[in-house]
Amino acid sequence: MENPRIEQNVCFDGRFLWVAGRDPDRFLAVIDPTTERIWKFTADDNLPPMSTGSVAPLAPGKVCVAGYFGRTWCAIATFDPDKGKSLKVFFEAREVVDFRNYDAPNPNVATQVGPMRTLAIAGSATKRLSKGSC
Numbered sequence: 001m002e003n004p005r006i007e008q009n010v011c012f013d014g015r016f017l018w019v020a021g022r023d024p025d026r027f028l029a030v031i032d033p034t035t036e037r038i039w040k041f042t043a044d045d046n047l048p049p050m051s052t053g054s055v056a057p058l059a060p061g062k063v064c065v066a067g068y069f070g071r072t073w074c075a076i077a078t079f080d081p082d083k084g085k086s087l088k089v090f091f092e093a094r095e096v097v098d099f100r101n102y103d104a105p106n107p108n109v110a111t112q113v114g115p116m117r118t119l120a121i122a123g124s125a126t127k128r129l130s131k132g133s134c
Contacts, residue, residue, distance in 0.1 A: 013057035016079065020053035020065055028055070028065055028087070030079045041077060045087050048073045056116035068113045070096075 009020040017031040026049055028041035041047045050067025057063050058076070065087075066074045072093040078086045095109045 009053055009055060011055050011057045011063060013060050013063060015060035018055050018057070018063050018065075018077075020050065020055045020067070022050055022053055026050050026053075026067075028077055030085070032081070037081075039079060039081075039085065041085055041087050045085060046089070047087055048075075048089060050113075052113045054113045054116045056118045058118065064116065066113045066116065068111070072111055072113060 009022075011018050015032075017033055019029040019031065021027040021029065026043065026047060028047055030039045030041075031037070043049075048067055048071075049069035050073075051069050053065065053067040055063050055065045061080050062076065062078045064074065065077050066072065072091075073089050074091040075087050075089040093109055093111065
C-alpha cells in the first residue's frame with residue numbers, strides 16, 4: 001500500500017483481514033475474505049477511543065491493536081466466528097509528556113501510535129512486535 005497511514009490500520013493474520021477505524025466511529029473490523037462477512041469490535045466491546053491506531057497480526061484470529069487519544073493503549077483482540085470476539089487492554093500510558101524532562105524515558109507517557117510489524121523467528125513459534133514512529 002502506498003499510504004502508510006492506511007497501511008498501519010490494516011493487516012492480514014493468515015485467515016482474516018483486520019481494519020482499525022479511527023474516531024469518531026472507532027471500530028476494529030474483522031473481515032473473512034472467503035465469505036466476505038464482516039464483524040466489528042466497537043466501544044460496546046470495550047474498544048478504547050483512537051484518533052490514531054495500528055494493528056499487527058499475532059496468529060490466525062489474533063492481533064495486537066494500539067491506539068492514541070491523548071493516552072496510549074495496547075490490546076490483544078481475538079476472533080473466532082463460532083466463539084465470538086474478545087478484546088483485552090494490557091497497557092495504558094496516561095501521563096502527558098513533560099518537555100522539560102523529555103530525555104528521561106518513561107513508559108507511562110502517552111505517545112502517538114505508529115506502524116507495528118510482526119517479527120517471527122524462523123523455525124520458532126516466538127513472535128515479537130516492532131513499533132515504529134508516526
